[in-house]
Amino acid sequence: MANIKDIAMMAGVSVTTVSRVINNHPYVSAEKKEAVRRAIKIVNYQRNINAVHLSTGKTFLIGVVVPFSNHPYFGLLVEGIANEALQNNYKLVLFQTNYEENREIEALTMLKHKQIDALIICSRICGWDIIDDYASYGPIILCEDTRGTNVSSTFIDHYKSFSKALEYLYNKGHQKIGYSLGRRTGTNSEKRETAYRDFLVKFNHPFDSNYIFYECFNFEDGEWVVQHLKNMRNPPSALLVSSDQVAAGILTCCKKQNISIPNELALMGFDNQPIAKIMNITTLEIPLVEVGRKLFLQAIDNTTISQEEIAVKLIERLTV
């Protein structure tokens, strides 16, 4: 790729002269101007915008960290972020981490090096100390409750929403309630577990670790949950499933095995993804596109730190 020195050499002028022509400065003779322009045309020289950034300090790029780029949960968040980016003339740099810490640190390093203006982490793997450290270099926006810190976020109160769902199932007559989650670790998972344990204490039920299913992300994961349930002597009568995709998988598998929903097993999903509507799954609606939109707006606002809670809504359908 030709650079400014090559142009200068081709045109037989100094680098300063080339720079002046490119930036439309005065005091360059018509002859030299013409020589530079000809040279530029020949090598198709493009003013390197990366250099231009040095003066403005802005890239109009916002980083977005997702563990998986094709999971519908993150798909809807990214849709909201991307729609708002479009409105505001920003572009997104997508980081898929597969929950590997070093991938997330790469994204944080790009923020540190000013290659992006801000970083939205849809689901983090790095510890709070690391996040806090990098937050001094530029805005980091999280999708979890960060109240009491100086990091902005748009979040669901997972303690509150899990408690709400558990009480709903309880009021529908269920005493033996299990749940399935994605990761075992992570702030959101911890809050959900606390809500579950508090619920058991409140209604004086014993804790049974067999009632909890981890690593459930996709439709296919529903299959082993059902296999597991079938082998249990005392299976739960209701399941709170932290993803509509997994709930759809459980529902499909139960149909094949003639397990009646909701009579033998009540199912409650999360998110209100299109699949929940298609399959008539009772679910807790999280307005993910709206959450994405707000995350983006927080990312480009580098004057205020804000934490915004988004309310969830119970959608009653046919699986409870």
Added chain:
Amino acid sequence: MANIKDIAMMAGVSVTTVSRVINNHPYVSAEKKEAVRRAIKIVNYQRNINAVHLSTGKTFLIGVVVPFSNHPYFGLLVEGIANEALQNNYKLVLFQTNYEENREIEALTMLKHKQIDALIICSRICGWDIIDDYASYGPIILCEDTRGTNVSSTFIDHYKSFSKALEYLYNKGHQKIGYSLGRRTGTNSEKRETAYRDFLVKFNHPFDSNYIFYECFNFEDGEWVVQHLKNMRNPPSALLVSSDQVAAGILTCCKKQNISIPNELALMGFDNQPIAKIMNITTLEIPLVEVGRKLFLQAIDNTTISQEEIAVKLIERLTV
């Protein structure tokens, strides 16, 4: 944000001295070195990587243009691209265009300005003349048949695959076959229409424009297709649906209206998305994750131009 001038002022040295310290040049006194380092520490100055890029000419960013960021078809393509980017230490810049030409031109302009190393366009809106023009600035990779040009691509032969699907339906006894598509325009849509018209000529069937449904992208679009079919005097007995999502929508709506599938209406989807498996939809499988993977590898290979055709596979299930 502090820049090199601020550092120089704080440390009481010249800009050149600051630059020398940052780049570990010799000939700087220990005292000045210390003053610069202290100043840098105070303002958390980060060597701007955008400046570093000027010397290497590489950004390790690959642009990805999609019309919608949350459609499962593009979701799977982006998943393939992102997985391979992860392997090769590249990041992706995502452009959502909503099929607006100026959005696509923004992406092309970033390529022109060397802000990205290459651009993958998953579905384009710009005319060929524009693409061809920008292709002189850097690698543009398309997801359509570009044989005979100097633009790389990984593609499905949509003429061939549509013909294959039509013949399959014909051999199953269907004479009145309709189809639904996303955009009316676009290379892929044109190839499909040609295949359809050639099929009609071959089997001596009249062309009926009522048998073609455009602007069908999502599950919800299935509903109006069914409404439309119900109002037709002579409806098609089979539909070739260019998206499993739409096929799932048609199937769900038919079930509600007691239209028997495949007896009253045969349905054939495209892509073999998870929803097709869930709902037992006969479909033409396109290995989209694999296509995405190949698109990425073509993007980072700037020595060869290649056009790779990906074969589709008929998956027989219960809707034909």
